[in-house]
Structure formats: C-alpha cells, structure tokens
Amino acid sequence: MRTLVISDIHANLNAFKAVLADAGSVDQVWFLGDLVGYGPDPDECIELLRNLPNLLALMGNHDAALMEYIPIDRFNREAADAIKVQAGLINQNSREFLELLKLRIDSDNLTIVHGSPRNPVWEYILGPSNARENFKHFESQGCLVGHSHVPVIFVLKEDGLIDTLFPKHGDRWQADGRFILNPGSVGQPRDFDPRASYVIWDDEEQTWGFYRVEYDITGVQDRIMKLGIPPRQATRLRTGT
Numbered sequence: 001m002r003t004l005v006i007s008d009i010h011a012n013l014n015a016f017k018a019v020l021a022d023a024g025s026v027d028q029v030w031f032l033g034d035l036v037g038y039g040p041d042p043d044e045c046i047e048l049l050r051n052l053p054n055l056l057a058l059m060g061n062h063d064a065a066l067m068e069y070i071p072i073d074r075f076n077r078e079a080a081d082a083i084k085v086q087a088g089l090i091n092q093n094s095r096e097f098l099e100l101l102k103l104r105i106d107s108d109n110l111t112i113v114h115g116s117p118r119n120p121v122w123e124y125i126l127g128p129s130n131a132r133e134n135f136k137h138f139e140s141q142g143c144l145v146g147h148s149h150v151p152v153i154f155v156l157k158e159d160g161l162i163d164t165l166f167p168k169h170g171d172r173w174q175a176d177g178r179f180i181l182n183p184g185s186v187g188q189p190r191d192f193d194p195r196a197s198y199v200i201w202d203d204e205e206q207t208w209g210f211y212r213v214e215y216d217i218t219g220v221q222d223r224i225m226k227l228g229i230p231p232r233q234a235t236r237l238r239t240g241t
C-alpha cells in the first residue's frame with residue numbers, strides 16, 4: 001500500500017497539484033497540518049485535500065489561528081496578515097473542514113502530529129536536543145511531524161544519542177528502531193530548495209521515499225501580490241526560505 005505523507009501546504013495550489021501529479025496513484029493520504037496561511041488559494045487546497053482517498057488530516061498552528069482557536073498575536077506580523085486575508089476569503093465549507101482536523105493521532109506503529117508530540121501545535125523539532133526530549137512523549141516506533149518545513153529524520157540510537165539525516169530527492173529510507181520523520185513542506189519549503197516536498201510510505205517495501213517536484217512559482221507569487229498578502233510570502237518561495 002502506498003501512502004502519501006504531506007505537510008504545510010499553506011494554500012499553495014500549484015505546489016499541491018504538482019505533488020499529487022508527481023506522486024501518482026496512492027491508497028491513502030496523511031496530511032500533517034497547515035493547510036492555510038501564507039498562500040493565495042485556501043479554499044481550492046481544502047477542496048482538493050478533502051477528496052483524497054482515506055485521508056487523515058491534522059491541525060497546524062495556522063489552521064488553528066484562522067479558526068480563532070489560538071490568538072493571532074502569537075504570530076509574526078507577516079504571517080498574521082496572511083491569515084487575516086485568508087480568514088476573509090474562505091467559505092463556510094472550508095471552515096467546517098478545518099474544524100474536523102485532529103491534534104494528534106496514535107496508532108500501534110505511528111504517532112502523527114503537526115509540531116511535536118510534546119506540543120502538537122507549537123513546538124518545532126529543529127535539532128537533536130529537542131528531538132531527544134520528544135521521544136519521551138510518544139510510545140510508538142515512529143512519529144511523523146511537519147511545521148519546520150524541512151525534510152529530516154531523527155533516529156534514536158541504542159546509546160540514547162540522536163542521528164540526524166537530511167534525505168535528498170529520491171532517497172528511500174528504512175527505519176531500524178525509533179524515529180521522528182518530517183516530510184518537508186508542499187507549499188513553502190525552507191531548506192533552500194524551492195521544490196515542493198513530499199514522502200511516500202510503502203508498507204510492503206517498508207520504505208519512506210523522499211521526493212521533490214518543481215511547480216509554477218511565478219503564478220503563485222502573482223496571486224499572493226494581487227491578494228495583498230505580504231510580499232515576503234511571495235519572494236521566499238523562490239529561495240526556499
């Protein structure tokens with residue numbers, strides 16, 4: 001069975017469509033949060049996501065802020081302004097879908113959150129020290145996270161130390177022990193590679209495949225500018241920052 005693992009779409013429809021086309025046929029989809037914020041097409045992205053097969057969908061901090069579950073003043077000005085523009089754009093169907101997003105999913109083998117198992121909405125797992133702390137906050141073999149917009153795997157070794165892996169396009173990784181895995185961001189990558197990022201979990205081969213795909217960035221930038229979303233949200237798409 002092929003599972004598409006994606007995170008941080010951030011209302012970037014061009015990137016999202018490119019990922020779906022590149023991934024091809026999948027049996028199920030796990031979305032790790034931040035469907036809205038930053039980009040120009042929240043309704044269209046929500047509509048596309050909700051119709052994907054066997055969807056599990058998590059709530060990110062931007063989704064929570066748009067729904068006013070968390071205060072917008074916890075965001076920097078440029079992120080908050082983009083959320084305010086989108087809050088004026090999205091329709092009632094989209095709001096109803098955002099309401100259904102989950103904070104945390106635990107199964108036998110996997111825990112799935114947006115930020116971290118310790119703090120599902122806010123905490124970034126950026127390096128080995130907070131990765132190590134977070135292994136205490138889930139029981140399963142692996143934890144899938146998004147939020148940092150950087151594809152990365154943290155592996156807990158038998159001596160308690162952490163190995164940090166930065167997978168490249170086309171890498172297929174097999175777990176041996178406990179791990180925390182981030183598929184990177186569909187709609188706003190921040191590892192200096194502007195291509196949209198996604199992962200395919202193949203449970204027969206037991207591999208996590210990391211992939212990058214180019215998309216029409218200029219078209220998204222034009223729409224961001226037209227909507228009055230802060231220009232930084234357009235320029236950063238080209239640099240992957």
Ligand code: ZN
Nearest residue numbers: 008034060147
């Ligand atoms: Zn995000």
